[in-house]
Amino acid sequence: MALLFFFIISTLLALSVFSNKNRSINFSAASIYSLLHISLSIYAYINLNDLDSVYYKFDSLGIILNGLLSIILIPVFWHIRYFLDRYIPDRKMKGRFISLIIILSTALSSIYFADNIVIVWVSLEITTVAVTFLIYHERYPDALEAAWKFLFISSFGIVLAFIGILLLSVKVSNAQDSSLSYTHLQAVSHLIDPLFMKAAFLLLVTGYSIKMNIFPLYPATVDAKTIAPFPVNALTSTAVLNGGFVAIFRLYSIISGTESAVWANRVLLIIGMTSLVIMSVQLFKVKRFSRMFAYSSMEHMALVIIALSLGKPGLYAAILHIMLHSLAKTGIFLHYGQIRAYYLSGWIHDSGDYMKQNGFSALVYLLGLMTATAVPPSGLFVSEYLILRALFSEGYSYIAIAIIVLLSVVMYVIFKYSMQLLYGKLPDNFQKDKAIINKYEPVSQIILFGLVFYLAYFTPGFIKELMNSVVQNLN
């Protein structure tokens, strides 16, 4: 019943800070929650493959992603302090922000460990509500527009996904608690009508695509990330995307054991390639850093989906890529918070001469840029290399070459915009006296980018075992 206790304590913590005005109580709750989350990850690892709280299971993928969220939450909570101090004067709203982050993280843990398709669906809807209010936290018209679009499209996607779940339950429903568990669905997947299975797969993948920031429902996610506060983006561009991946992967693990597996692989490949092409084109039009990084996340998720479409040969690379991208993108978005504080703007044309003005931070940004765009020796280069190798070995040479071309375009555009920030002319409207610099802020990013390098080149044995276990358990 560990997860049930985790949910109860998390809810109490979220409630305790929801209307609280005391700063130290807010951050004590955040620290306690962070420790609680780490404890859950450790407990889950100790109890690997055990069932918990009726609808949950501590499987390898859940442990990897929950552990990753535990790591990400530490710098995120740290940077939330800066964000709240700088932009949110209302003390009540500060507590509300932390409360929503706790609710979001708890719902994400529920997604990672859920062994029931409906629980994943419910938890994803909770993340929608939490993210919507987090986007709208600064209460200005653009935030309202972004929040509305995210809420509406997510809700629509969630309804589509629910229809998919209903189609999947045609043959397997017997009103028992286990009837819609992934374990049970995998076991009876051969009994499900292929037409219903395919329709369910399409509806669920479409519905969850907004969470994973991929085609077809990606636009609302990109708009949301353009506007959302940077600590929120540090979670929505990492842990929430991973939640979307888990939802799609669990479904894939059901269909991969049936005669529809080849069809599902093609669907995923088309979705991945379409996402990659769209983001490469859209990237040329971006004018804000946050939007550029949102499209960068779309690129990485497209690569993950392409890797997943290869089945077992690409799965290890997909999981490694998810892990490394989460750490890299957390660092990038946390650094974006510093850029915004320095230039008092998130627009690319409002930035410039960062290297001369704020040398140390600029170097950290450059490091992050190289890490996120997979420039060697970035850890992401290793996972991208593994994905491309899997594509070549499975006979998708043309796809691999197309991906290399598209990734080169993406890298060119992102570096072009970043050069404006690093070496471009300092804008006339820059107010040096109002620029905020904190020399300790980049430290968290150095650690995160270092972790990307470490996990790729010196992957610890237990993480390798967990990743291999995910691959082995796929049908």
Place this chain on the structure above:
Amino acid sequence: MMIVLLIIFACTLIYFFLSERVEKHINLLAVQGTLLFIIAFINLIEINVLGLILILLETLIVKAIIIPRFLNRIRRTNNLNRLVENYIPFFYSVLIITAIIIASFFTAYSIRNHFVDVKFLAIALSTILGGIYFTIVHKNIFNHIVGIMIVENGAFLLSLAVGGEFPFLVSMAVLIDILIAVLIIGIFIDKIGSAFGNMSTSSLNKLKD
């Protein structure tokens, strides 16, 4: 009896496109909620008390009373009476929804699966597609929430078609989830109304770079 109820349900879909008045759309949602309760009540031969309470909650209480009342409140607050902005004229929309119902009927009957009730599937499919079409065709964001509710009603009918029964706790979670989502969407519609002065999607286009 069941066939008559399903035909009435399909007729409500056509009425959604015949009417320009927002109040009528909300009333039609309430009618659909009531019809769903009667259909589910008749369809379920063996039902326990918990199951009955759940269906009563989901259909009569939530879909026929709470949500329509909530939507009516938003309508009054924002002074919404008639829909003037549509991508496709009403006449063509009526033709299209009729075509959707006929196509859904043929599609459902072409599916040969012993576990699926074809008559429910036909109406469920047309309701889901009709709801999606209703959402796409209207520029007013208030009608988008009505569209989502129509799709959800279709999903309820689909659950009857496939005989899917979730455990009580899970069903409760789904019900609360849907209710909260609709309430929050409603709150945001209210905020958009007061922030932008209207509810047209054309005023929500500031985020493009």
